[in-house]
Amino acid sequence: MSSKDKRRFMKRREFLQFLGLATVGGQLINLSSCSSTTPATLKSLPVSYQDKLEFLPGLDFNFLIKEREKITSNLEFGFNNDYIAFLPLEKDRAILWVNHEYVDPYMIKGWERTKENVDTEMTLVGGSLLEIKRENGQWNFVKNSHLNRRLDAFTPIPFAWPHKIKNSSTAIGTMANCAGSITPWGTVLTCEENYDNFWGDRNFAGATIEKSWVKWEKFYNHPPEHYGWVVEVNPHTGEAKKLVSLGRIAHECAATIISKKGHAVSYTGDDKKDEHLYKFISKSKDSLVEGELFVADITNGKWLSLDVEKQPKLKKHFKNQTNVQTYVREAAKMLGATPLARPEDIEFDPISGNIFVALTNNKDRKNFHGSILKITEDNGDYESLTFKSEEFLVGGSQTGFSSPDNMVFDKVGNLWFTTDVAGWDKNRPEYKDFGNNSLFVFLRNSGEIIRVANAPIDAEITGPMFDADYSTLFLSIQHPGETSTTEKRFTSNWPTGGQPQNAVITVTGPLLEKIVNGKL
Numbered sequence: 001m002s003s004k005d006k007r008r009f010m011k012r013r014e015f016l017q018f019l020g021l022a023t024v025g026g027q028l029i030n031l032s033s034c035s036s037t038t039p040a041t042l043k044s045l046p047v048s049y050q051d052k053l054e055f056l057p058g059l060d061f062n063f064l065i066k067e068r069e070k071i072t073s074n075l076e077f078g079f080n081n082d083y084i085a086f087l088p089l090e091k092d093r094a095i096l097w098v099n100h101e102y103v104d105p106y107m108i109k110g111w112e113r114t115k116e117n118v119d120t121e122m123t124l125v126g127g128s129l130l131e132i133k134r135e136n137g138q139w140n141f142v143k144n145s146h147l148n149r150r151l152d153a154f155t156p157i158p159f160a161w162p163h164k165i166k167n168s169s170t171a172i173g174t175m176a177n178c179a180g181s182i183t184p185w186g187t188v189l190t191c192e193e194n195y196d197n198f199w200g201d202r203n204f205a206g207a208t209i210e211k212s213w214v215k216w217e218k219f220y221n222h223p224p225e226h227y228g229w230v231v232e233v234n235p236h237t238g239e240a241k242k243l244v245s246l247g248r249i250a251h252e253c254a255a256t257i258i259s260k261k262g263h264a265v266s267y268t269g270d271d272k273k274d275e276h277l278y279k280f281i282s283k284s285k286d287s288l289v290e291g292e293l294f295v296a297d298i299t300n301g302k303w304l305s306l307d308v309e310k311q312p313k314l315k316k317h318f319k320n321q322t323n324v325q326t327y328v329r330e331a332a333k334m335l336g337a338t339p340l341a342r343p344e345d346i347e348f349d350p351i352s353g354n355i356f357v358a359l360t361n362n363k364d365r366k367n368f369h370g371s372i373l374k375i376t377e378d379n380g381d382y383e384s385l386t387f388k389s390e391e392f393l394v395g396g397s398q399t400g401f402s403s404p405d406n407m408v409f410d411k412v413g414n415l416w417f418t419t420d421v422a423g424w425d426k427n428r429p430e431y432k433d434f435g436n437n438s439l440f441v442f443l444r445n446s447g448e449i450i451r452v453a454n455a456p457i458d459a460e461i462t463g464p465m466f467d468a469d470y471s472t473l474f475l476s477i478q479h480p481g482e483t484s485t486t487e488k489r490f491t492s493n494w495p496t497g498g499q500p501q502n503a504v505i506t507v508t509g510p511l512l513e514k515i516v517n518g519k520l
Helices: 003-018 115-122 311-317 321-326 326-332 510-517
Strands: 060-066 080-088 093-100 125-136 139-140 149-152 156-158 171-172 178-181 189-190 208-210 229-231 240-243 253-259 264-270 273-275 277-282 291-296 302-305 343-348 355-359 370-376 387-394 405-410 416-418 438-442 449-454 460-464 473-478 505-506
Touching: 080 178, 080 473, 115 273, 125 277, 139 505, 149 291, 156 240, 171 355, 178 343, 264 343, 264 355, 291 326, 311 505, 321 326, 343 405, 343 473, 355 405, 370 405, 405 460, 416 460, 438 460
Parallel strands: 080 460, 178 253, 253 343
Antiparallel strands: 060 505, 080 093, 093 125, 125 139, 125 149, 156 171, 178 189, 189 229, 189 253, 229 240, 253 264, 264 277, 277 291, 291 302, 343 355, 355 370, 370 387, 405 416, 416 438, 438 449, 460 473, 473 505
């Protein structure tokens, strides 16, 4: 074994120790170039460059819903489906929330910026609420259910804050909805990420720092400060509010847990290169409206308060707490928060309680493959202001994955995660060996990383979510053919052979049952 492989071997053994796993006899599973005499529990799918969705044998998928299908007589399922939340009702019935992140105009009505085209696009973002029902072991959505609803770019949503944001107590619409979570009290947090694509952005001084991509501002004068928030949705009524308390950033996710003291604590990341990780400690056990926001100093293992009254640097620059919340990126940098490689999804390990953060990549800093960061709060207290952090998994040839994005733990603590290599980067030399984006599972018992699914060309597999008994895995297949440059010639034709379509699928099968029950 070379010295380089020995370092990889030691790193892998440390990963297992981080999880508190039983000994594996000093042997590591073959993950790529690492050698091992231990037989693999499960053989990964090979890397794929084909325009198809494929799974390991023993995993079967069915379509639940595709883009623009009617969910009621006058409402369509949106575009670019992303995060999925499963909310059980009585036996074999549930509500599904699905995010709709952004639009590809050439796949809807074309790039021409007319009000008609923009209006159509604005109805296809936000999120969908669906009733689903299980029959013969298969989940299907219930068309025309009274629970089926849409939130989109026209939906008025109030700010849950005592002061106005840019002279208004209400924002018009939600969009750029990427990942999210379910709160301990049963609401959905849907996170507005790349809002600048729709409205541009500006800094505290009022200077434009980002220009919009889809140019909706040609027809609607909505301030960018009304977007970039975490939105809390009641899945039973569709009632929503924007949580100013969590700050305005490119939220990928907001994951919430109850502390030892009985307070809700929510972690959220800013999915942009060199941005930061945040934590909000609520005053309540069932609300995120009031509390204190912190930003992570990873280098020193400290949570830094963003309370304007506690920080002289902020007090000197910002007029009040509303200003801090609205331009929280500037505030975080003033305090010396640690820049990160695009913090995306955040999940809690059900066994250890540790916090796992997907750091996708930062190509400007030659970090092409990202990592998964593990955070351990001191004394196991989510309200602690000190913590320890370590890289749990590092992307690259040694582990076989690049650019981790969405994650979910199953009931025995296996970590499922997806990857997000941008379609326009697939031919770069750094990414050519990784093929299409994939779904992986880190097997807790063995420490193996298994590629269980491959996406079609240009697509991401996003939003992994289990149903209540872990017999079904829900997945979003998002933006196949995203690098297409015309309305007639597409880089992907998945799934029907014509224009590519987004879809939500369900995954079942004997292999899924074995994995989630720890039988591998």
